[in-house]
Amino acid sequence: MLNATWLETFVVLTETGHFTRTAERLNMTQPGVSQHLRKLENQVGQALIARDGKSFVLTPAGRAVRDLGLSRRAEERHLREVIAKDDPDVGEVRIACSGSFAMLLYPRIVDLMRWAPQLVVHLEATPRSGIVAGVLDNRFDLGVVGQEPGHPRLDAERIGREELCLVLPASAKGEAVTFDGLEARGLVAxxxxxxxxxxLFAENFPERFKGADRLNIRTEINQIGQIPYPVAQGLGYTLLPRSGVEAFAQRDRLCTVELPHRRHHELWAISRRGIARTARLAQLMDLVRKLAAELG
Structure with a gap:
């Protein structure tokens, strides 16, 4: 790759047509301009100018290098304009969060992108450890996790909390909930x-609950979007954060039961410390805050 400083010196030289004026414009010495020219010619492997007394003309290689320099100038100017403008509806944002939160967040992201054709948002559902690691190595611009990471290279903002829900079929609404009754239904694990x-059960059923490994399992699934489905069909019960319940399409076929001792998971937004937040990231951050507030 051609040295950017030498290239700019050469472009200015082609514009002024004079070594002394080039030196004055760039606040250099005339020998410094000549040195940049020689170094650039060594990089290219060809002469860039042909001297004609006190003036010079460009060689074919010189014209090609000048055009490259002008093109790079234009690209840099465009880049500076884009950065300075910092349009919230233009550019890319990468977000990571839990599967249940992603199910609720993604439709809102899609609605936003419909009105912003140049906004590109990548949303990845991943475990907490992957979220923290991804934000640290800049694979994600924003992460949503269930507890403050306490890492010196991360900024963390508490944005809300969501309840851990006991989920039953809608037909069970109003029924008294007992541990034996839940065991009879079986857990959708x-x-x-x-x-x-x-x-949740250790506090609410301290005498009957002997550990999750002792629970009666009715069925098991690892696809977050399908976990409530058996319950909606009247099969078993399950446990999910509020976001996982609210995102389910057949929400009206479920009911959540409030136990005496409720449990909540905090929600924290994390990003790399020391990196300026773009307008598009700030816009997505506002969307995440609003969603978290609704869950709380």
Whole structure:
């Protein structure tokens, strides 16, 4: 790649047509201009000018290099204009969050992109460890996690919380909930369901609950969007964050039961510390904040 400083010196030389005026314009010495020219010619491997007394003319290679320099100038000017403008509806944003939060967030992102054809948003559902690692190595611009990471290279903002829900078929609304009754139904299990059970049932059924590994499992699935489906069909019960319930298309076929001891998961937005937030990222951040507030 041609040295950008030497290339710019050469372009100015072609514009002024004079070594002394080039030096004055660039706040250099005349020997410095000559040195840049020699170094650039060494990089190209050909002479760029042919001297004619005190003046010079461009060689074919010189004209090609001049045109390249002018093109790079234009590209840099365009880049500076784009950066300075910082349009919230133009550019790319990469977001990572849990599967349940992604299900609720993605339709809103799509609605936003419909009105912003030049806005590109990548949303990835991934475990917490992957979210934190991805933000740290700049694969994600924004992450949403369930607890503050406490990392020195991350900025973290508490944006809300969401309840951990006991989910039953809509037909069970109003029924008294007992641990034995839940065991009779059986758990629609999923990868996070066991930890959710330990978290929610230990406080609410301390005498009967002996650990998630002892629960009666009715069926098991690892696709977040399908977890509530058996329950909507009257089969078993499950445990999900509020976002996973609200995102389910057949929400009216479910009911959530409020136990005496409720559990909530905090929601934190994380980003790399020291990186200026673009207008498009700020716009997506506002969208995430509003969603988190609705869940709280």
């Amino acid at each position: 999923h990868p996070d369901g066991y930890s959710y059970a330990d978290e």
